[in-house]
Structures are given as C-alpha cells and as structure tokens.
Amino acid sequence: MIKGFKGRLLTPGDTDYDDHRRIWNEAVHARPALLARCADTDDVALAIGYAHDNGLLLTVRAGGHNFAGRSLADGGVVIDVRDLNGIAVDPERRITRLGAGLRWGQVDPVLQKHGLATTGGSVSKVGVAGFSLGTGLGWLGRLHGLAGDNLTGATIVTADGAVRNVGPSTDPGLYWALRGAGTGLGVVTEFRMRLFPVVQPTTGMLIHRLEDAHNVLWQVVEATAAAPAHLNWAAVLTCAPPIPALPGDVQGRPVFLVPVFSTAPNGVDDPHVQALRRIGRPLLDTIAPTDFCAFQTSTDDAAPDGTHWDVRSEWLTHLDGPAIDHAAAMIEEASSPLSEFLFRPLGGAISAPDAPDTPFSYRHAAYMTEIIANWPSGGGAAERAWTDKGLNGLTHLSAGGPDVNHIGLDEDAHRARSAYSPAARSRLASIKQAYDPEDIFQSPPWVHG
Structure with missing residues (x-):
C-alpha cells in the first residue's frame, strides 16, 4: 500500500485493528481508514506523502491521551509514532x-x-x-x-x-x-x-472533609501566595481514594485533597511544607520523602483506560470564595467517583519576567482549573452537561481561555481559539502557511481567526 514502508499498516479489516486504534478516552469512536504504525522517521515521511497523494485527512497519534481524541479521524490516515521510543x-x-x-x-x-x-x-x-x-x-x-x-x-x-x-x-x-x-x-x-x-522530593497528600474545603483552600491560597518556586501543590475535589486509613463515613464520598510537591533541600522540615500541614484538621497526611517516579505514578489509578471522559478547563486570574463553594457543590453532583474539580497554581518560573518567548499566552494567570467528567458507558450527556455547568460557575475569574491540552469533546472553535492570544494566533498562522500551505495536517483552531 505504501511502497518502502517498514512498519505496520492496519485497516479496519484487520483482526487487531481495534487494538491498535483504541485510545485512552473510550468516548471517541472515530475509525480511520489506515493506521500507519511507523518504524522510523522515513516511515513518517512516506505516510505523509500517501495521505497527501490520496487526499486523506491526516492525524498523528503518540500517547493517545488527549481528551478530545484529536489523534483519530473517521476515514483518515493516522501516523502512529508509538514505536519511536528511543x-x-x-x-x-x-x-x-x-x-x-x-x-x-x-x-x-x-x-x-x-x-x-x-x-x-x-x-x-x-x-x-x-x-x-x-x-x-x-x-x-x-x-x-x-x-x-x-x-x-x-x-x-x-x-x-x-x-x-x-x-x-x-x-x-x-x-x-x-x-x-x-x-x-x-x-x-x-x-x-x-x-x-x-533526587528525592518531599511529596504526599493532605485529605480533608469536603465541608472544610472553603476554609482550608482559602488558607492554602494565602499561605502559598509568596511561596518559593520549589513548592507546588494542587486542590482536587473528588471522591476519597480507596485508603483503609480514612474514616468510614468518607469512604467513597467526596473529599478535598491537597497534593503537595516540594524539592526543598530540608525536605519535610521546609517551613512552607509545614505551613500546609498545619492548615485545618486533615483526615490523612501522607507527606514524606518520596521516590520521584513513585510520585509521578501516584495518580495513575484516577485516570484508568477503558472508560469515558470529557473535560473543561480555564486559566484563572485568581480564586475566590464563591469559586471554591461552586466546586464543592459540583463535586457533590458528580455521577462518577473518578470525576474531579481541580485547581493548579502557576507562578514561579512559569510567570517570571525572564520566561522564554513561546506561544503560551497565559503566563499572567494565577491558576488553571480542570473540570473532569467520567462515565463508564453510554453517551454521557448528563456528565458532559456537568462539565459545562462547572465551567460556567467560574467565568467571572477567567483570564481569557482554556488550556490547549484540556479542550474537551466538541468544544466550539471560539473556545479552542481562545487558548492563545490574538498575537500568538497570528504568528502561528503565518508559520502554518510557511510550512504547510496546503493544510496537509488537520488545521488546529488557532489557524482560523
């Protein structure tokens, strides 16, 4: 089919086509005409030429972990680079x-x-x-x-x-x-x-009751307002993880989690870490010196394969009490224990005056929020409406648009375009015209407008 192609070419008639086509988000059902599992860079070039010569839509698949499933398109050619793993x-x-x-x-x-x-x-x-x-x-x-x-x-x-x-x-x-x-x-x-x-950061989780989310998060925000860049944290409202040490009345119920990550040389004794540990009365405190790789895999179980997902995200100028209360109310309405309402701080090197010039347009933002909906099967209409409702309660804090890595299913083009500033979109469109004037690759939203 593609002369000289060294990797594997799969079509819908192959018995293992679905195994190779499947991505993390099972809510995406697109069926490409050809999966080109490339063995090397030369295979990539051959697959691009094949798609161009046959007038077929071209997408690229690597990790396959994009919420919106942009690596797949009905009837198109997928350049699958998973075997380029050196x-x-x-x-x-x-x-x-x-x-x-x-x-x-x-x-x-x-x-x-x-x-x-x-x-x-x-x-x-x-x-x-x-x-x-x-x-x-x-x-x-x-x-x-x-x-x-x-x-x-x-x-x-x-x-x-x-x-x-x-x-x-x-x-x-x-x-x-x-x-x-x-x-x-x-x-x-x-x-x-x-x-x-x-080498060995200090990491862990502070788990609080959901009813304490307002006071605890507000104190966390105040305690970290001037924290050094070696301290990072997040605020996650979701169902309690299956930890036997948690009280029985919160098992399987929504809670408020504060993951903490610090590379301070004095480890657990760092005063900024200790300040977070003293806030409220956590049900569980797992903060300790931790293997970096173990921490990086610690949330994998919260995002399993083989289920359905949607997301909304937004860069925020700040957090306020109504936003925290809205998030707590929304997680009580979530239908799946894997659904989350999450806030992450920026600052530090991300927002520094000498940060590099890149397309990222929200270095001025203070936080990023994600509203992640999960459902085991079916269309997920209620869960997807839940993400929209979650986002609508935060529009008064918007810094201008969403995180491009967390644009959800079927979000409109205006939302996607606002992931970048007008100046960044204009510059990107010029580069697109220079390197892909025929739009061989699926045009990203910032090309239009």
Whole structure:
C-alpha cells in the first residue's frame, strides 16, 4: 500500500485493528481508514506523502491521551509514532533525546538513574509528544518552567516530507511554534529536552472533609501566595481514594485533597511544607520523602483506560470564595467517583519576567482549573452537561481561555481559539502557511481567526 514502508499498516479489516486504534478516552469512536504504525522517521515521511497523494485527512497519534481524541479521524490516515521510543541521556550536558512515542512513565525512571528529571506529565501514561507540544504544565513547572520552555530542539517531518532538525538558530519560527502550539505543523519524531537535578522530593497528600474545603483552600491560597518556586501543590475535589486509613463515613464520598510537591533541600522540615500541614484538621497526611517516579505514578489509578471522559478547563486570574463553594457543590453532583474539580497554581518560573518567548499566552494567570467528567458507558450527556455547568460557575475569574491540552469533546472553535492570544494566533498562522500551505495536517483552531 505504501511502497518502502517498514512498519505496520492496519485497516479496519484487520483482526487487531481495534487494538491498535483504541485510545485512552473510550468516548471517541472515530475509525480511520489506515493506521500507519511507523518504524522510523522515513516511515513518517512516506505516510505523509500517501495521505497527501490520496487526499486523506491526516492525524498523528503518540500517547493517545488527549481528551478530545484529536489523534483519530473517521476515514483518515493516522501516523502512529508509538514505536519511536528511543531514549538517550547526556548527564553532563543535562540534555535528553526522547522519541515521540514515549510516555512519561517510560522516561522518568531512565532519567532518575542519573538523578535528573524534566517537566513531565502528572499521570505517567501521558505521552511526551502531546504534553510537550501543548501547555506542558507539570509538577516541576513552577521551579523549571513548562515542557516547551525546556525544549532545546526537535526533529520534525513537515508537510513536504522534509526532515528538519529545528532549534533556536535552525528554522527558528518553527522551533518557537513547537514550544507550546506544535500541532498541525508536522510530525515531531524526537524531542531534545533540558534536564534538572531531582533526587528525592518531599511529596504526599493532605485529605480533608469536603465541608472544610472553603476554609482550608482559602488558607492554602494565602499561605502559598509568596511561596518559593520549589513548592507546588494542587486542590482536587473528588471522591476519597480507596485508603483503609480514612474514616468510614468518607469512604467513597467526596473529599478535598491537597497534593503537595516540594524539592526543598530540608525536605519535610521546609517551613512552607509545614505551613500546609498545619492548615485545618486533615483526615490523612501522607507527606514524606518520596521516590520521584513513585510520585509521578501516584495518580495513575484516577485516570484508568477503558472508560469515558470529557473535560473543561480555564486559566484563572485568581480564586475566590464563591469559586471554591461552586466546586464543592459540583463535586457533590458528580455521577462518577473518578470525576474531579481541580485547581493548579502557576507562578514561579512559569510567570517570571525572564520566561522564554513561546506561544503560551497565559503566563499572567494565577491558576488553571480542570473540570473532569467520567462515565463508564453510554453517551454521557448528563456528565458532559456537568462539565459545562462547572465551567460556567467560574467565568467571572477567567483570564481569557482554556488550556490547549484540556479542550474537551466538541468544544466550539471560539473556545479552542481562545487558548492563545490574538498575537500568538497570528504568528502561528503565518508559520502554518510557511510550512504547510496546503493544510496537509488537520488545521488546529488557532489557524482560523
């Protein structure tokens, strides 16, 4: 079908087609005409040429963990890069080369052998590619910046089949675009990322009763307003995890969680960590020195494969009492124990005056919120309406738009466009015209408008 293709080509008639087609979000049912599981960069170029010559829509699949399932399209060609999974580490220069098919759960243990890490996904099953080409907000973000901030170069196959090694001085416009809005410009086959020493952080969970969420979160916000970048945390309203040590009256019931991550050299004794531990009366406090990789996989069970998901997100200027109360009320209405209402702080290196120039348009925001709905089967109409209701209660705090990595099913083009500022969209559209004038790749929302 594709002369010279060394990998595997699958069509809907193949018995294992569905096994290769399946992605994390089972709510996405698209059935591509061809899955091109590439063995190397040359295969990627061949698959691009095949799709172009046959007038077929082209998408790219790496980790397959995108909520909206943008890696699949009915009747299209999927360039599947999962087998491009090489890792090379230069510990002296603190640089790693990562194949585009890797997930963070494959990367973190290799880097940790050298006592190094980079800003990666908070769920280990998240792919390196989608995370790094989008916002790339991870636990090391406040200390070391977003994933795109730490991208030193990449290998990409563009629409003309050319293999380009881009960096600050080679195809600088394309390099700029890949550091936060790289979809629709080509197929990245390798990432080159900056690394940082991370050996044994202090991490854990503070679990509070839901009725205490207002007072506890407000105190957390005040206690961390001037916290150093080595401290990161989140606020998660969801059902209690299955931990026997929790009281019986909260088992399987909504609670308020505060995950904590600190790289302070004095560990648990860091005063900023201790300040969080003293707030309220937590039902459980698991904060302790922790293996970095163990922490990076600690939330995997909250995002299992084989079920249905939708999400809404927004960058926020600040948090207030009504927003906290709204989130607590919404989680009481959630139909699934896996549904979440989440707030994450920015600041630190993300918002620093000397932060790098990238497409990311919300360094001025103070928080990001995610409203994640889960349902086991069916259409999920009620759950998807729940995400909209959750988002509508926060519009008074909006900094302007959503997180591009957390745009949900069927969100309209205006919402998707607002993931970037008008200036960033204009610059990205010019780069798109330069490298993909025929729109071979599925046009991302920022191209229009």
